[in-house]
Amino acid sequence: MTLSAKLDEIRQGAMKKIPADKLAVMTQATQDLRASGIVDKVIKVGAPLPAFSLTNMRGAPVSSADLLARGALVLSVFRGHW
Amino acid sequence: MAELYALQSIVDPLKALGANLVALSPQKPEHGLAIAEKNKLGFDILSDPRNDYAATLGLRFALPPELQSIYSSFGINLPLFDGDDSWTLPMPGRIVVDRHGIVRAVDVDPDYTVRPEPEATLDAVRALPR
Numbered sequence: 001m002t003l004s005a006k007l008d009e010i011r012q013g014a015m016k017k018i019p020a021d022k023l024a025v026m027t028q029a030t031q032d033l034r035a036s037g038i039v040d041k042v043i044k045v046g047a048p049l050p051a052f053s054l055t056n057m058r059g060a061p062v063s064s065a066d067l068l069a070r071g072a073l074v075l076s077v078f079r080g081h082w
Numbered sequence: 083m084a085e086l087y088a089l090q091s092i093v094d095p096l097k098a099l100g101a102n103l104v105a106l107s108p109q110k111p112e113h114g115l116a117i118a119e120k121n122k123l124g125f126d127i128l129s130d131p132r133n134d135y136a137a138t139l140g141l142r143f144a145l146p147p148e149l150q151s152i153y154s155s156f157g158i159n160l161p162l163f164d165g166d167d168s169w170t171l172p173m174p175g176r177i178v179v180d181r182h183g184i185v186r187a188v189d190v191d192p193d194y195t196v197r198p199e200p201e202a203t204l205d206a207v208r209a210l211p212r
Binding site: 043044052056057058073081 | 103112113135141171178188201
């Protein structure tokens with residue numbers, strides 16, 4: 001199953017569980033975020049990746065410089081475990 | 083979690099291409115550890131306090147008060163999970179960077195229920211000059 005098919009399943013399940021009034025607020029918030037123009041300010045192809053120095057889940061330091069010294073990098077940003 | 087689980091499927095193909103994958107969220111490291119162990123993830127989950135790094139990528143936004151109360155009603159306690167009471171989140175996104183540190187692909191959507199296919203990310207890495 002593709003990720004988008006799996007996400008469709010999750011979305012359908014959530015839409016059944018979430019009360020209509022809350023779902024309406026959430027849908028509106030997503031529309032407002034899109035309309036805010038935030039996407040236009042996202043980093044663009046061709047730009048240098050800003051350097052980072054963060055910690056991983058075990059508390060070990062991980063930097064973009066270390067990662068890029070080993071090759072190309074895929075950075076996947078997500079919201080949380082919930 | 084469906085996304086992180088799906089990303090696990092491209093870890094080895096990425097390594098074969100000489101590329102690395104890391105995930106990033108505003109959560110405290112302990113939550114990343116729980117996810118990584120539960121899903122047997124072969125990549126790091128980095129902790130980005132206050133979404134400060136996500137902000138440099140243009141991904142951070144503040145949740146409006148009405149959304150904060152809905153999330154709270156679902157048990158999504160961002161101040162607790164993230165160790166930060168700012169109620170900000172990143173737009174989920176996938177960024178492919180070449181070995182020179184230049185961004186070569188960006189896939190972001192304000193609708194958090196939309197995530198890029200891992201296979202599309204793998205194709206973007208395959209397309210990088212070696």
